[in-house]
Amino acid sequence: MSLDIEILYPRALSDRSLSGQDASSFTELVERLQRFVRRPNPFSLDDRFATLEGLSDRLLQGEDRTYPGLAFLAAFLRSAHLKHLLQREIPNLAAIDRFVATEDRKSLFIAPRGVVTHWIAGNVPLLGMFSWALSALLGNANVLRMSSRQDPMLVQLIDQLADLSDCGQSMAERTVVVRCDRDDEAAHRSLSECADARVAWGGKEAVEAIRALPARWDCEDIVLGPRVSLAVVDPALITDKIVTRLATDIAYFDQLACSSPQCIFVKSADDASVEKFVQAFVPAFERQSRAIARHTLDFAETYQISLDRTRVLVEGGELWRDQQTQWTVAVVPELHREIVCANRFVQIVPFREFDEVCRQIPQNIQTIITLLNADDTNSFTTAAALCGVCRFPRPGEGNNFEIPWDGIALASRLTRWITRSDPPTENST
C-alpha cells in the first residue's frame, strides 16, 4: 500500500514526503513516537509547564500575535492556567511524573495515553493546538493532521517550541505534523490505526468520517464536533463595557467558532427592555465588527446573508445591518433555525420565562454566555445544564478555551491511570 502523507514536522523529514512510498515509512515514524512514550520522560511536568509558558511568551511577542485566536492560545498556555485546569481533574499533579501515595499502601501514576492523533478542523488550525498542548503536557506523543489547504502556522509554533529549551526540543520531537488529502482514506486509516487516542475536531461530516475509521478497540475517542452557542441576557444588568464584551465574543472568529453565540435571548419584562438592549448592542456590535478583521466572504456566504436578511423581513422581524454584509442584528420572536447565524449575523429573541429559552436550546449546544443576576444564573444554568449545555461563561469569556471542553474531561481521557498496591513498610503490619 502506498500513502500520500506529507510530513511537515519533523523538519528533517519534511523535504522527503512519504508520497507514494510504502506505508511502512509512516509506520516507522509512528514506532519512533511509541518508543518515546514507553520510556520515562526526561523532563518533569513542571519543566513542561515552564516550556509552554515560554511558548506563550513567544506568541505574545511574535510578529504573528494578531493571527486569529493566537492570543487565546497564548492565554491558555500560561502555567497558572494549565495547572488550574489539570487540578480540576487530577488531585495530585505529581502523579503525572511518578507513583504517588494516594492512601495507605496505595499509589497512583498517571501515564500518558500514548500516541494521540489530532484531526485539525478545516479552517481553525489553532484549535488543534489546544488539544495538542494539553496532550503534550501530559507526556503524550502527538500526530497532528492538517488538511491539504491549511497554512503551515502549526509547524511554525512547533519550531518555536523546539527552539525554546531542551524540554521544548523533547516535546517537539514527540510531535509529528502531517498533511493529507481529505478523501485519502488509506492515509486517514494509517493515522487512525496508530492512535491510542483520536481527537477529532470539525464539522459533523468530518467527525463522523473520523469515527468511522478503523481503530484499535481500546482507542480513546475525543470528538470535539460541531456545536452551537447562545447567550442569555438580562438588559437590567448591561453596561457599555459588558455589551462590548458580548459583541466581541460574537464577532471574534467571524462568529464561526463553536463557542460563538448565534442568538441572544433577552429577558423582556416589557418591550422597552428589549429595545434598551438593542439600542446598546447594535452600536457595540457594529463597532467590534469594524475593529476585528473578518475573512472575505465568498459568493455563497455573501448570498446567504442577503437571503437571511430578507427572510427576517418577510417574516416580520426587525433588522439592523450595515449597507454591505459586515454585520446583521435580527430581532425575531423565536429562534429561526434556518437562518445561518455566522459571519456576524446574530438573532435576538425576547423571552419572559427561562422555560422558553430551554425549549429552544439545540441538542448540540456548547456554550451559553449568561448575564443574569445570581438567583437567575443559578436557576437558569441548573435547568439549562440538563439540556446539554457544557459551559456558562460570562460576557468576554465566551471564546476562552477551558477544560472541560464540550463537557469532556480531556486530561483524564488523554492519560492512563495506574494503581499500585505498595508493599508494607517496616512500621506497618
Added chain:
Amino acid sequence: MFLKDTAPFSLPLAEKTAYLDAALSGLVEHHRRHCAAYARIAYDWRSSKGAHETTVNACPFLPVSLFKQYDLKSTDEETTVLNSSATTSSVASRIYADKATKKRQALSANKILADFVGQEKRDYIVFDLEETVRGGAGLGARAAAILSLAHMAREFHFVMREVGGQLVVDHDALGRAMESIGDRPFIAYGFTYILYQAHRELRQSGFDAGAAHPDSRFLHSGGWKKVLSLAVDKPTFNHEIASLWDLAPSAVIDFYGVIEQTGVPYPDCSAGFKHAPYWADVIIRKNDSLEIAEAGQTGLIQLLNCLPLSAPNHSVLTEDLGRIELDDGCSCGRRGKAFTFQGRAPRSETRGCSDVARY
C-alpha cells in the same frame, strides 16, 4: 410597456436607463402596495441605503431562494404557478403569474428571440416529452423554457419518449418531423443535457438527417454541470449538435434564464455574449459587500425586468456568477451591456468549528 417601433436591443444607454428607472420605480410601488412582505423589504432597503428613489442601480432585490420558501404574490387574481427545476436543494421556486404578466412574458420572449432567430414561424422540434408542458397548475422550468419559444412555432414536434424512466429519442417521431419539415428552416430546443444526450444517441444509432436548412437553429438552456462532467466544453457541445445537421456551430444557441425572470431569455450573440433588452438589465454584485462590480469582475448576477405584476420577482439576486464583458459596443450590434454566465456560485468552504448550516 413595450415601446412602439423600438427593437429590444436598440436603445442607447441613457434612454434605456431613463426607461428602466421609471418602469422599475412604478413596479416597486406596485408591489409595495400589493405585497406586505415586499413592502417591508422595500422599506428596509430605503432606510438602510438612504435611497428614496428607485433606479436600476438602486432597486431592492430578492434572493431567488426566497421563492422556494415563501409564496410571494402581489395580486388576488387567478395565477399560474411556475416551478423551477429542483436542483441541488431539491426545493423548487414558486413564481406566480397572472394573465397580464403571462402576456407580457410571452411578448417579451417573442421579441427577444425574434431578434436572434427571426420573426418567421417555423416547425419546432422539441427534444423533450409532450407531457413536460402539460403540467396543469404548476409548470416546471423545462416546460417554461419550451413554451417560451412557442410563439415562434408553426407546429410542435416532440421527439423524445420515456423508457424505464430515461428519456430516449423517439426515432419515429423524429422521422415524421423531418418529413414534415422537408428543406425548410426549423427551430429546435432541448434542455442542455437532454439535447446533448439525444444527439449522442442519434450519432451512435447512425442517424443521418442530411443537411438542415442553414437558417435552422438549435436553442438550449439549463445547467452545464452534467455536460461538463462528461468533459464536454461549449465548443465541443456546439460542434456535436451542429455537425449532425450539417450546420455551423453558431446555429447552436445557449440561452441563460431563470424561472424567477420568465419571459427574459438571454441567448448568446455571435460574439458569445448575452444582452439585456431595454426592459431588463443585469447587474453583477461583488462578494463580501454586494456592491456593484465593474466590467471584467466576476460576481453574483442580479436580474431585473419590468414584466412581473403578480409577484415581486422583477429584481432578483441569483446564485449564479457572471461578468460584464462590455458596457456597450458589442460587435453583434446590440446596444448596452454584454455579459457572460460563469456558472453557479460554488458552495462555501467549511470554516470554523461551529455547526453552521451550509447550502
